[in-house]
Amino acid sequence: MSASPDVLWEIAWRFASLSLLAIGGINALLPEIHRVAVDMEGWMTSAEFADLFALAQLAPGPNAMVISLLGWKVAGIAGAFVATIAACGPSSLLCFFAMRGLERMRNGKTRAVLQRALAPVAIGLILASGYTLARAADRSPGALLLTVAATAAIAFTRVNPVWILAAAAAAGVAGVA
Amino acid sequence: MTRADPPTGSRGEISRRELFASFLKIGLLGFGGVMPLARRVLVDERRLLTDREFAEMIGMCQVLPGPNVVNLSVILGARWQGPVGSLLALTGILFVPVIAVLVLATFYASIAHAPVARSAIGAASAAAAGLILGTAFRLLTGARPPMRGLLLGVAVFVAVGVLQAPLLWVLAVAVPLGVALEWWASR
Numbered sequence: 001m002s003a004s005p006d007v008l009w010e011i012a013w014r015f016a017s018l019s020l021l022a023i024g025g026i027n028a029l030l031p032e033i034h035r036v037a038v039d040m041e042g043w044m045t046s047a048e049f050a051d052l053f054a055l056a057q058l059a060p061g062p063n064a065m066v067i068s069l070l071g072w073k074v075a076g077i078a079g080a081f082v083a084t085i086a087a088c089g090p091s092s093l094l095c096f097f098a099m100r101g102l103e104r105m106r107n108g109k110t111r112a113v114l115q116r117a118l119a120p121v122a123i124g125l126i127l128a129s130g131y132t133l134a135r136a137a138d139r140s141p142g143a144l145l146l147t148v149a150a151t152a153a154i155a156f157t158r159v160n161p162v163w164i165l166a167a168a169a170a171a172g173v174a175g176v177a
Numbered sequence: 178m179t180r181a182d183p184p185t186g187s188r189g190e191i192s193r194r195e196l197f198a199s200f201l202k203i204g205l206l207g208f209g210g211v212m213p214l215a216r217r218v219l220v221d222e223r224r225l226l227t228d229r230e231f232a233e234m235i236g237m238c239q240v241l242p243g244p245n246v247v248n249l250s251v252i253l254g255a256r257w258q259g260p261v262g263s264l265l266a267l268t269g270i271l272f273v274p275v276i277a278v279l280v281l282a283t284f285y286a287s288i289a290h291a292p293v294a295r296s297a298i299g300a301a302s303a304a305a306a307g308l309i310l311g312t313a314f315r316l317l318t319g320a321r322p323p324m325r326g327l328l329l330g331v332a333v334f335v336a337v338g339v340l341q342a343p344l345l346w347v348l349a350v351a352v353p354l355g356v357a358l359e360w361w362a363s364r
Contacts (some may be wrong), residue, residue: 019346022242023352027309031337032344039341047302051289054302059281061204061274062211064244068275072282080282084275089265091243095251096263102237113182113363114240117355120326121333121348122239123316124272130310133302143303149303154311161209165301173293173302 001053008077008082010041015067015086022091024122026063030129034136043074050136058165064088142176191225191257193265199223200250201268205277211246211270219253226253247271325358 014036022029030053037043044052052073056066064087084094105111146168153164158166199218207214208220212235219225226234238248255264288294323329333351336342 018344020242021348022244023348025244027312029344029363030309031341035341035343047281048316050247050302050306051285051298054298054305055281055285056278057209057305057308058301059274059278060206060208061278062244062246062270064271065274065278068278069282072279073194077279078273080279081272084271088243088247088271091241092247092251092263092267095238095241095243095248096255098241099237099252099255102240108341109363111236111240114355116322116326116363117234117352117359118240119316119320120322120330121351121355123320123322124330124333124351125337125344126309126316127313127330127334130306130308130313131307131334131338133309137303137306138299140299143300146300147305147307147310150307151310151314153315154308163209164308164331165304168304169297172296172298175296175298 003096004075008078011071011074011079012086014041015071015083016090019087019090022087024125026067027129028122028125030066031125031132033067034132037070037074038078038136040141043070046136047138048073050133053133054165064173112114142171144177146171193258193262195223195225196254196257196262197265197269199225200254200266201273203246204270204274207246207274215249221235222360225257323362325362326355329355329358 018029018032018036021032034046034049036051038046049070052069053066055071056063060067061125064084066089068080068084071079071081073079075082102111129149134144137147150164150168153159154161203211203215203218216228216231220228220231234249234252235245237252238245239353241248247267250261250266250270254262256262258265285298289298317330320326328352332346336347336351337344
């Protein structure tokens with residue numbers, strides 16, 4: 001897993017070009033990242049993509065950690081940092097320079113309109129991410145059951161997601177999926 | 178670069194050390210979603226923001242692309258300590274957790290081929306898909322978008338999730354359309 005500069009550049013521009021499209025955060029980007037990393041670049045299989053996403057959920061830190069893991073998979077430790085900086089850099093810079101303008105329209109109509117317009121787009125994207133992951137993960141009946149159970153647990157209870165994943169992993173070892 | 182006015186109901190000047198320590202704590206202890214922990218650390222424990230300010234910040238982050246909590250770090254870091262503050266907050270919330278994730282990844286790589294680990298990880302990844310689906314459900318019931326928003330959301334889901342259309346094109350249509358619909362509805 002030695003990282004050639006070419007691969008690092010590829011990672012950098014792929015993730016940087018997605019950074020400003022992350023409406024609804026990293027969890028809204030997963031179908032696009034899957035399309036690029038699995039279908040276009042062939043960096044990993046669909047199942048590996050799903051594994052790395054699950055692994056990122058088991059680690060501390062923001063959702064963006066999945067980007068670090070994908071970068072790591074492609075090009076080791078350097079890949080992890082390049083991917084993280086590329087995915088968060090452009091959006092962070094935009095945020096830094098746009099925040100004063102946004103603060104000025106704190107109670108303004110413009111921001112309310114923008115917020116109401118972007119919310120359904122973000123929800124649609126996050127739903128698409130869940131769908132992409134469900135298709136990428138194992139597709140046995142047991143796995144499907146775990147997906148449904150986890151969906152219900154998040155939707156209707158306040159249990160920490162880490163425990164849901166731990167319970168699923170235990171069920172997997174016990175032979176459910 | 179001058180700093181924005183200190184937020185009301187909180188300490189005026191927050192030291193770089195405290196800024197970094199706060200975001201480091203959020204980054205390293207935030208298992209399963211960092212936003213609830215961010216609220217607890219910034220509002221309840223350290224009283225750097227009021228509840229209302231925190232909610233406003235989140236609203237602001239939601240109209241910007243990028244991970245909400247990363248944007249929150251940029252904004253609060255800049256507000257309290259300028260550009261250096263943003264970098265400190267980002268380091269705490271992003272780059273230190275990356276190291277933790279890499280330790281986990283190395284462990285994963287060493288066990289990934291064992292059959293037991295395979296079953297565990299496969300099952301966890303099936304459940305992880307459910308985490309996102311459940312989150313989408315919660316966001317949907319929380320936002321309660323009107324019919325026009327609902328249709329837009331479904332269209333985005335179908336285009337990106339089912340048809341696997343490139344995100345840029347979908348957003349180039351959906352965002353202006355959404356803004357136009359809401360702007361027209363708010364007149």
